[in-house]
Every structure is written in structure tokens, then in C-alpha cells.
Amino acid sequence: MTETSTKLDFRVLDEILETYEYKKSYLIAMLQKVQEVYRYLPEEAMTYIGEKVDGLSPATVYGVATFYAQFSLEPKGKYEIKVCDGTACHVRGSMPVLNAIRNKLNLKEGQTTCDNGLFSLEIVSCLGACGLAPVCVINDKVYPQMTSDAISMILDTLMKEEGLN
């Protein structure tokens, strides 16, 4: 990546702050917006918000960002895969599905985003769709009754769309 593309565009952040009138009561909404743009919360963005918004500090913003599971401090993939491992999904075989994804994406232990940045993997507790167990969600699209074969095919299709294979 080039130098400029790794740097944050603070004008984008200013726009977001402006939308929320620089009010600290909108902090969570601001962070959601930032995560939407960058697919994670860059440290510099958190510092910037903490410094610009009255009544907040970088440490306080960081505290909020690390409190909620919805915020990620690591870049997420273009495709965010959520594998449900709630009781129902677990019983109906979410682990084989998870392992299939790990293998397919070559994810090492503890790694959540694959090397090309296309996919990121997250285990969630319950998606509230137990009747469809085991469930995966990829970028808001729900995939019911998953098996290791089914998820492999889905990932293959997505990779093909991205011109990989």
C-alpha cells in the first residue's frame, strides 16, 4: 500500500463529527460511522474524536470502543463472516463449519482477518435464528443450516466474484 492510502483522511472524520454536532452524547453513533468507513476503529480516529469533542478524551473514547463487542480495533475484511456458536448452533454442528472456514481462509490460531484482507471471521453467541441452526451471517446476509461443504461453496463463489481462485 502507498503511504497516502494508509493515512487517515481527517476530513472524513470532520464530516462525521459535524453530522453529530460534536456532541459527546453521540459518541457511539460516531464510532459506528467511523467503523462503517474504515471497517474498524483506527487508533488515530479515536484519538481525534477524543481531542475534538468537548468533554471527551482519547482514553475515554478508547474505553467506550473497547467496552462494546461491536467495535473492532483491527481492520475487518470486506466480507465479515459471523459464525453463531450459541447453544442450538453448537449442538447442530457450528464447530465443523468454523473449522472449514479457518481452513479455507488459511487462518492461523488467533488470526481473525485473512492475509488479503478480504474476509474476517468472528464467533458470536446467538443470532436469534436458532430454528435455522447452524447459522452464519456474511455482511448482513443470513445463511441457514450450514455444513462444512455448504460454507466452502459459498466462500468459493465469493472468491470467484472477487476474481480470486
Next chain:
Amino acid sequence: MSEDKKTLIIEGKEVEFTNEANLLEVIRKAGMNVPTLCYRPDLTSFGACRMCVVEVEYPNGRKMINSSCTMPPEAGIKVHLNTEKVRKIRKMVLELLLANHDRECTTCDKSGNCELQRYAEEYGIKKVKQYAQREVMAPIDDSSCALVRDNNKCILCGACVRACDEHQGLQVLGFANRGSKTVVEPMAGKELAKSECINCGQCAAVCPTGALTINSTQLDDVWNAITNPEKKVVVQFAPSVRVAIGEMFGLEPGVNSTKKINAALRKIGFDLVFDTNFSADLTIMEEAHEFIDRLQNGGKLPLFTSCCPGWVRFLELQHPDMLDHLSSCKSPQGMMGAIIREYVPKYYEDIKSENLVSVSIMPCTAKKYEAKREQFKMADGRQEIDYVLTTQELGRMIKGAGIDFKTLEGEEPDSPFGKYTGAGTIFGVSGGVAEAAARTAYEVVTGETLQNVVIDDMRGTKRVKTVELDLKGTKIKVKIVNTLREAEKCMREIKEGKADYQLLEVMACPGGCINGGGQPQSCNDSNIKELRAKGLYKDDETGELRKSHENPEIKDLYAKHLEKPNSHKAHELLHTTYVNKRNDCYISVGE
């Protein structure tokens, strides 16, 4: 607000209450007590530690366990402070806290002064092994020359987080993560030295354990210098030290120990003992003249006082565009540092700049940082002041030297930088610098003798005071604030053009230096800082001289060496410059 007297019953005793914020206050006012870790009377109630739980019995017979620091007092209730149930809860709280605690007590900076340690002893905690122990040790952050952060000792009471926010408005420290992973740390666990911390030490002043302590690595260096026969160690001590150090030896807060400190310092082995009060007088000479000059010749106003290193760092970090308001005068510590280097070798034959070690005793952790300022560097690369110790550290030295401070016979300081006036001594309390400056400014501007030197409106523990003065036709308005939360409001006022005052005195600690981060811990009793302030005002009242320009040693210094205030030589030695420090810290991101 209703002032009606209502009553409740504590331990069978009928107790009146009015508008106390919580039950705990009522209990303590009634002369009784419950243990607390997270509660600090000067901060908001947090209810984190659950040590202050009491059993409350309602008129209908219902009994409840409640934390007294968060429960408003209610008429007619019966409060039991020490039932079996309550003791059991407190013991459980302590056992759980200790299980997760680094229990290396003997080498802990807080040992003997730790509230967790004390309660563990009082509640007879003998076993904590049945709970999961801390497995991985968190790294210790000793990057800051002022403070040390050790999260292995943190009980997450949040007192430091509240102090940093509610006093200073900075929120350098915050809670991060959640549940069992929660820690208190600066932004993303960064080092304190690289954060926007101003080193005031108010976090350490409210920490019940050894999680936040004063960085006392220089203590050994000072002992080494003292025992080294080649070195001549010269020491100065600040106004506020004298009214607080006695607390470490069983004296009442506010008792003036100036002469005892002189004696103790000599007994420890310091070669020359000077008084920072002398250089406080010197600061007034320089600052009052600088103020008059700015007033009469259209200089930048309002003038900001520059004695408080926490405040100076705050400006350098947060408002570098306002630095030209700041007085160019060094702080009293800085001035004394320069004077000692320049003139002690001239007065004492056996002392040369090469073998002179300059030590200062301060109520303040930020003074450690100030002494390391680039601007206080000498031509040979050394700092003018070698070591800065806090009141707490001096107390430890005195104990370590086996000196019985309480019965110690007082001694006089050394000359020629040991005499001080009442104006110098009140520097330690919020409003004191302004009052001292006004006494000198009045006489310089009007040419008349000021009869009544006390300016009552500048005194008291309020965080904001505004006083109008009439220097025989020249009207000036002075604003006095303590805590940076209030100072920040002033910065906005000035930027919006709403400031109608010409002098702004700022001290970062609540109440001023008497309540500094280096003083003996006093966070459980709001009255202590008032007693210390009274001690300084009494020192002013009972002294012979009360105006800085009447100090004979000051007159002598100008006559022999400095010529007059703000002279070329005075500027060389006693004045300094400030720099924008934003780029030292992550807050400059995006600029």
C-alpha cells in the same frame, strides 16, 4: 433546598441530618465510621468497592444491605454499621480484591499507607487462596518522572479516573475493556510520559493502593549525593511542605514545621538549607513588575501566573496559542535553582558548581518534570536542579535517618537565601500568589505604604474567585482559579473575548499546592487542606514582614547582583520561555 432537620438512627443513636449527599457523610459527621476504598469526599460517589455497605432497617421492618456512599439519607431508618452480614460482605470483598492483587507488600511504595493493606489487617483476612489468583503480571509504567502506574495493584475503584476528570477535566486515565479484563490506563495503554498527563499527581493522591504512586527513584540518588564526601548538597523546600509534613509524624495538619524541617534537613546531611519561600518573594518582585509593565505599556493581558508546572504543561499541550499570556518568570523552584547555581559558589568557598548538587523538596509531583525542562539546562548539559523530592519522600528520609521529628529542636535556615516574608509563604495556597503580587504591585504603582495587607476575597477554598483592586485610580481585576477544569473555562472566556480581568492565577491542584500530589495523603478528609491553608495564612500573619520587597535578603540580592527587577541579569537567571509541546503527545493527531 430544604434545611429542615430530619433524623435517623445509627447504631441506636439518633442523628440529625439536613442536605448531606449520602448516608456515609451522615455516619462520619456523627463521629462513626465505615471502611471505604473508592469513596473520596471531594469526588462524586462511585459505589464500586462495596466496602461501605451497611444494613438499613426501614420503619416497616424490612432490612436491606446498601452501600452508604450512594444511598441518600432517609428519615426514620435505622442503620447498622457492623452486623454479621455486613462484616461477611466486607470480608468477601477484601478476599476477592486480594486474590487478584499483587501482594508483594513489603516492597510496595504504598506499604504502611495502603488502605487495602489496612483493611485486610483490620478484618483479619488470612486466606485468599481459594479464589483464582492473578496469573499474568501487567507491565509497570514508570515512563513518567512524576508517577508510577502498576496495574497489578489496581482495584478498579476509579478514584484516579474521577480525579483526572473532575479536578483537571483531562481524562488522561480511563477504564478500558470490560468485565474481568477491565483496566485503568491512558489511551490504548500508552505510556504516561507520552500522554497528555500534566503530572499533577492528583490520581496518586486518591489511590487507595499502590497502583498509582509517586516516582521516587531519585530518593537513592539524593542519599548517594549526601554520603559522597566530594559533593556539597544544597536543598530548598517549598511553602506547602512546612504545613503538611508534620502529619507524617503525628502532628496536626497545618502546624508550621519550618524550623524543624531546617533542623531535620541538616541532620540528614544536607550542607546548606535554603527556603523556596525566599524565591517566592523573588518571584513576586519579578512577576509584579512584569505585570505592571504589561499593564502600563500595552503588553499581553491577562497575565497568567507561571508558578504551577502542571498548569504550564497544560498550556504547552492544550493551548500553545496562549503561551504569550504566561509570565516569563520561572517558578520559585526554578528561580531558586538558578540562584543557587549562580551565587552559592560566590558565598561559600568550598562549593563550586561542579561539586554542587541541588535538591528541592516540593509538595508536587509535576515539579519533578519541571526540573527536567530543557530551559533549565546549564551550559554543561546538567540541569540547574538535580533532584526533586516530594513531601512524602522527605518524610521517608527523616524516618529512615532515625530522626524524631516531633521533638526535634528547630533551627534557622542558611543565609543568604533563607529569609522570607508572609507574601512568600502564602504562595502555597490558591489565591496566595495573587495576594502577594497585589501587596507589592500596590506599593510600586502608588508609591504609598499599604496598611491592610490581607485581601479576604482572595482567600478560601472556592475554585473560582474574582477580585477587583483599586491601586489608587488604577483599577485591576484579578481572577483566581484552582483545578484545570476551571482554568479551561477561563481559556475559552479569553478566546471568546469575554475576559475582563488582567491577571489570572492558576494552580492545578484543588486548593493549591497545599493539596499537591506529593503531599501526605489526605483524600479521606476535606478539612485537611483547609487546615494546611490556615497554617500558611497564620505563618503570614505572625511573621515580621509581609511584603516581598521588604525581605532584607531580597533587597541585598538586587543591590549586590541583580540591580533591579526585570533587569538584564534578572532576565538571564530568573526568566524562561515556553514551547508548544503538542507534538510530544498523541493529541496532535491530524494537525
